[in-house]
Amino acid sequence: FLFVSAVEVKIEVVIPEKERSKEEMSPNGKASPLIYKVNGTARHYHLEEHPIASNPYHNPKDVVEASVCHVKDLENGQMREVDLGCGKALLIKESGEFHAVGHKCPHYGAPLVKGVLSKGRIRCPWHGACFNISTGDIEDFPGLDSLPRFQVKIEKEKVYIRASKQALQTQRRTKMMAKCISLSNYNLSSTNVLIIGAGAAGLVCAETLRQEGFSDRIVMCTMDRHLPYDRPKLSKSMDSHPEQITLRPKEFFRTYDIEVLTEMHVAAVDIKNKTAVFKDGFKMEYNKLLIATGNTPKALSCKGKEVENVFNIRTPEDANRVVKLATSKNVVIVGASFLGMEVAAYLAERAHSVSLVELEEVPFKKFFGERVGRAVMKV
Ligand SMILES: Cc1cc2nc3c(=O)[nH]c(=O)nc-3n(C[C@H](O)[C@H](O)[C@H](O)COP(=O)(O)OP(=O)(O)OC[C@H]3O[C@@H](n4cnc5c(N)ncnc54)[C@H](O)[C@@H]3O)c2cc1C
Ligand code: FES
Known part of the structure; x- marks a missing residue:
């Protein structure tokens, strides 16, 4: 679906000078960013509009x-x-x-x-x-x-x-992106695009909008304390600080005017009035809404789940706390699939002992079958 309405779209895209040279346009122009026009239609840039972009080799020394x-x-x-x-x-x-x-x-x-x-x-x-x-x-x-x-x-x-x-x-290239050109009409409690969730899905949506030339306000909100980070790293590098695993640095969000509201919990969405209501009572109106709230860990349902020192890992704080508490202790991990195995591998050298509990006879049975599972058990 389109994220822009005929009324709110702006006429031009502002591309920071230094970013222009990063992007090489695709020769057929198909992958080039769009400019949105007031009537809601869009067109692609032409190379001659951005001569620097068409020649990233202008300085022979480089x-x-x-x-x-x-x-x-x-x-x-x-x-x-x-x-x-x-x-x-x-x-x-x-x-x-x-x-x-x-x-x-x-x-x-x-x-x-x-x-x-x-x-x-x-x-x-x-x-x-x-x-x-x-x-x-x-x-x-x-x-x-x-x-x-x-x-x-x-x-x-x-x-x-x-x-x-x-x-x-x-060895990498960030695609050319637009910036917001409507910050002069800044109204804290209203945005064109609201993205609930600042995980990979929410971030990719915000970046794609900017890559496509969308130049109105984008606000992402997250219950986390941090800017979007690489959640899969939490089970592989458990004592990472959030800054070490961010998906984009702080300056990136500033450069492309992608606003991230941290520690903001959306409690309800009033679809009729296009308003998100936060837990602390704050309200934000939106024109378009994306819900990218991810998943929640499957909690234990058995007796004893509420005793102390039982954790799920979902945030850097969770992972850091588990490493700290597990050091030189006996650790039990429930679930011997990918994440359980990764956490076991990470804690093996730190904890006194690590035991994995699994419903199936062998680990990874569902994914790789019994033979592989048995081989893994011998490792
Ligand atoms: C420890 C761990 C290891 C993993 N390892 C791998 C791996 O190796 N490979 C792999 O492919 N996948 C892995 N995953 C899964 C992967 O992290 C997820 O598939 C991915 O993070 C999903 O991205 P997402 O943006 O959809 O949601 P999430 O990353 O879950 O982000 C959801 C966002 O929504 C926000 N949110 C939720 N509810 C609200 C609300 N009411 N108000 C405001 N904000 C809200 C959250 O704060 C968060 O910012 C792992 C997951 C974990 C927890
Ligand atoms: S290293 Fe290429 S997809 Fe992960």
Whole structure:
């Protein structure tokens, strides 16, 4: 559904100068951001409107060019990591054409050369993020950023790559985004888009709106004390501070005018009057609402669940507290699937003992079957 109404949309998108050079437009213009117009229609930018964006190679000092292989070195459907001296790129050949993009997945840094290449896309070998090989754009999650794309040319049967040194170092590209242009009409208790939930889903929605050129107010709210963070890390790196696992730094939210209200619990939504009512009585009117409140842990229903020192892990505070209390103690983990196993692995060296309790005969039976489960038990 559309997030904009004909009345409230603004005419232009403001792109910070420094951000323009980050983005390489897709050659066909299809993936380029939209400008919303007063009549509610939208159109794509044209390259000539943002000449800097069309040429990220304007300063020769910031650029490296190197011959990386012979045209016959790669068959169709093959990928190869190539070194340009100040960083690596991933060279890909598909349907007779060469493409070059970043070689590391911007999510957790997996080597994309080990991923799957198919029909113009690479799928990351670790968690399945998907990238377009022509544009480097991320097309499937997890992860937020895209890959840098590099220029490829063929001369005398040799393949050359021309790349920005900075992009070779960072191996990631944040898509170009709009900012809010209606902050002068600031009204604390009213927003165009309200997103309840500041997890990955809420954040991706806010970012996608800005990438599409949406330039009105966006407010996200969360019961958490923190800006959006990478929740899956809580069971893998349990004593992380919230700042170490944020999905985006504070400045990002400031730059793109994405407001995050922390420790705000929505108690009710009055759909008729388009108003969210918070637990402390504060009310916020919205034009469009997204509910991205995630899930809640399945609590124990057995007797004794209310005794002290029984925890679910959902926030950094929960995870930090479990590590602190478990150190040198006997720990019992209920559930021997992925999260239970991860927590057990993390606590194994810290706790006095770790026991896993599982309904099934072997762990992971539902996902991988009995044989794998038995093998895991021997580890
Ligand atoms: C310990 C742990 C480890 C995990 N590991 C993995 C993994 O390895 N791989 C994987 O794929 N998934 C993993 N997950 C699952 C993954 O974290 C979730 O699928 C993901 O966080 C869902 O994102 P979300 O944005 O939908 O919701 P959430 O991340 O749950 O965010 C929900 C947001 O809504 C807010 N909210 C809820 N109710 C209200 C309200 N009434 N008012 C205001 N705000 C509200 C919350 O405060 C929060 O900000 C793990 C989860 C946990 C807890
Ligand atoms: S490292 Fe690529 S999807 Fe996670």
